[in-house]
Amino acid sequence: MANLLYLSTSQIRFYEKKGLLTPHHKDENGYRLYSYKEIDILEFITTLRNTGVSIPEIKEFMYRKTDNNLIEILDNTTEKVELEIKKLTSQIDTLSNFKKHLIRNSSSFSEVIHCSERILYIIDEDMTVERYEKDVYDFVSKYSIDYRYHEQQFLTLLEGKAQKLCLFSKDKNKGLEKLETHTLEQGDYFTCNTEIKNYQELNKAYTYVYQQCTKAGYTPIGQAITIEDIHTLLLSKKSIHLTVQIRIK
Structure with missing residues (x-):
């Protein structure tokens, strides 16, 4: 048998x-x-x-x-399978987006993209001061931030000589409302990828985006920003990969 x-x-x-x-x-x-x-x-x-x-x-x-x-059993099983299909479809979409972002972030190409208005929550007024793991823990605990959430970006904003660390999150978080904010205006942004050896070289990244922007024939306005998310961090093994943006006319 x-x-x-x-x-x-x-x-x-x-x-x-x-x-x-x-x-x-x-x-x-x-x-x-x-x-x-x-x-x-x-x-x-x-x-x-x-x-x-x-x-x-x-x-x-x-x-x-x-x-x-038996009909009831089959209906219940069908419902479970449909839920599993949705879960697997979501996983495929995540994998596809992951791959797309990794390919995009690992290349050195530049482009102009249109961004809607972005509200940034200021985490640190001065990026140059060294912080420790306990500082990160205290911060995420105080403001109820999910450290694992991948749909959030850490942006470093060049404002004069200061480098402010900010958080951009697509989800509404009441805890974050306690923080001061900075608004990035909607508009066209010149965007390119670069890499640095350490965070003390952030100004080097800012200089690079200004040079590439003017070289491409655009006029930069406003502050330059660097962006880090789970996709760029995964590439940062030997050096720090960054996406750099600046608004243009």
Whole structure:
């Protein structure tokens, strides 16, 4: 029977232990013998298992044996499978976006993109002062920030000689409302990728974007900003990868 239904003998014994299948006869040597009835039952079990129906649900149907009961089980399983499809589709979208961002952030190309108004929450007024892990923990705890949330970006804003560290999050967070904010106006932004050895070289990144912007024939206005998110951080093994932007006329 195992060969007939492409199962292992251990799988058949598993269904026996679960009370779903009983051999037609056991001979004096302990061999299990099956009739067409058990073969049909086992084929039915494996068909339901392959579609995601659970062992308890199969057992419930086999003991009650009403069509309505089976229809309810199939409907429940269909709903579970549909939810799983949504989950897997979401995972595929995330993987695709991840790949797209990594390819984009690892290249040195520049482009002009239109950005809507962005509200930045000022985390640190002076990026040049060294901070420690405990400082980060205290900050995220105080303002109820999810450190794992990937749809947020850390932006460093060049304002005069100061380098302000800011957070941009697509989600509304009441905790962040306690922080001072800075608004990045909507408009066209010249955007390029670069890398630095350490954060003391941020001015080097700002100089680079100004040079590339004017070289491309655009007039920069406003402050330059650097952007870091999960995609750029993953590339920063030997050096710090940054996306740099500046608003243009």
